[in-house]
């Protein structure tokens with residue numbers, strides 16, 4: 395055997411195996427996505443997302459208290475309004491009495507050390523279910539969409555969000571939100587996490603179940619990236635970094651590890667997030683239930699691959715499990 399052929403000495407012991415990683419998973423790498431609805435006492439099971447619920451503001455203490463004790467450091471809030479009056483502009487998005495703003499304030503009060511990010515989009519709040527404002531012919535009207543989204547983001551920051559994360563994919567919204575934050579005095583107080591490379595994926599199904607957010611007509615493919623669009627993803631990452639994003643995100647994660655690796659190379663000085671989306675989570679559960687693999691082993695393999703690709707932050711519904719496992 396030639397010397398150059400020998401590798402196994404480096405990974406025959408569990409400890410030397412662990413040293414093969416450039417970076418190790420930690421609890422602080424996990425951000426937990428949670429669904430906040432407008433019934434303050436809600437605790438409603440979401441059948442397609444094992445273990446996840448829609449929560450009302452009054453239930454946040456009993457839901458998150460034990461997780462914070464186990465080391466939960468960050469959450470990202472998704473508003474799921476079921477009773478509000480939706481309109482063309484998505485007016486309820488930043489209603490001061492709406493679920494997201496109430497939840498931000500409640501969480502700041504309950505858990506002073508918890509980092510609170512907010513998804514920013516209009517699709518939950520528009521009557522047509524699209525992420526922006528529309529022209530008469532049903533296409534996206536970019537300029538007012540961006541303006542409205544920036545307004546919502548600033549209002550979340552004013553309510554106390556540590557981070558705003560626009561998921562709408564409208565051109566120019568990162569620059570507009572950053573400008574809005576600066577002008578409102580939050581330029582140095584609120585992180586801007588850009589869903590930069592968000593692909594039009596089949597893996598969002600359970601999320602749409604949870605959030606009730608399928609568009610009433612058409613689809614979101616004209617503003618989400620085509621799964622083949624590696625070049626577009628790279629351009630979006632470059633653009634968002636240049637427009638003032640503090641964190642870059644790739645979504646979904648597992649089918650797009652090459653894009654995560656690209657982002658790590660294109661924006662090496664930014665934290666890099668990836669979103670292990672609802673369909674990825676449901677798929678790992680379904681495979682485990684079918685006896686294809688062990689749930690915990692597969693959950694680790696999935697997120698370790700994301701860290702290997704370059705992610706420094708993972709949005710995952712497995713967060714409560716990892717707080718136990720790590």
Ligand SMILES: [Zn+2]
Pocket residue numbers: 515516517518524525561562
């Ligand atoms: Zn949206």
